[in-house]
Amino acid sequence: MSEAVLSTQSASQQTNIRHNWNLAQVKELFDLPFNDLMFKAQVVHRENFNPNEVQVSTLLSIKTGACPEDCKYCSQSARNKTDLEKESLLAVEKVFEAAKRAKEMGSTRFCMGAAWRNPKERDMPYVLSMVKGVKELGMETCMTLGMLSEDQAEQLQEAGLDYYNHNLDTSPEHYNQIITTRTYQDRLDTLDNVRTAGMKVCSGGIVGLGEKAVDRASLLAQLANLNPQPESVPINMLVKVEGTPLENVDDLESFDFIRCIAVARIMMPKSHVRLSAGRSAMNEQMQAMCFLAGANSIFYGCKLLTTENPETNQDIALFEKLGINTETVVDDNERVDKLVKTAIVDQQHSDLFTNAAL
């Protein structure tokens, strides 16, 4: 490897946002010696973010299970025989209650997710009320509801929705092995509708789906070549759920996952790279390596259905060991940082909330 690749100057050149990545260039990053890749990613990270801050996002499931889509990894697909308890769309008041509670505990952004192919017209008044009500509480809002038409995206934007999550999941080449009920282009069209309506985009993927290394490179090229790049990029490690077609797929090597985070950081220098599902299966050292590779957001979710609370204060303990603070959107960082940490503990001990990193 040339010395130029190892130099800080060379690494810093990656901070320029590019939308013209080809597969060979992404593979070259993946193929760097591990330490060189980590160094390069850390330099880019430090140029764009405080390296000791991590954003904490939370999620409320507003409609769970019975999804008509056939995503082979998902416990919520009606086609997969899992133990998940289904729940129809939550009453708007219940959503406000959960949002108020999240706010009291220091959360600044409230994400709402529904297991739908797309929202039906009859659902729209409810979800729009949810957005307006949560917005009135003074919180940022995020939703993930499946595919959106142009008109639905506009309605959500007008109601005050800040972010919309819609993942690409995997590479275009591997996509048909994972989902057949909607196309890759459907996903890109939804992202386009979200952008055109003026909302921020949250979009990432899942690794460990039995894909090849080249698929991981191809997925990141797709995400980085979106113009603008997504503000938030969740990188999920597959959680193998019994009853899904992927329950026995081979585990992904930990270093391959960390490489994915580092390459995402380099290619999308100004995006929040979110360490999302699968985090519960990672030990502290692996999570620390992911933060070093440039992950700066974690997904700590709450759902109203699941009652299992497997962890106690592990996130906070890890943040303290690493000297990491939680990122906030208000001035009084110390106070809110404390509140967010309290919120994490509270969620872990509440029947209402469960760990969405699972």
Ligand code: SF4
């Ligand atoms: S669309 Fe979403 S909820 Fe439905 S099966 Fe796919 S991942 Fe699961």
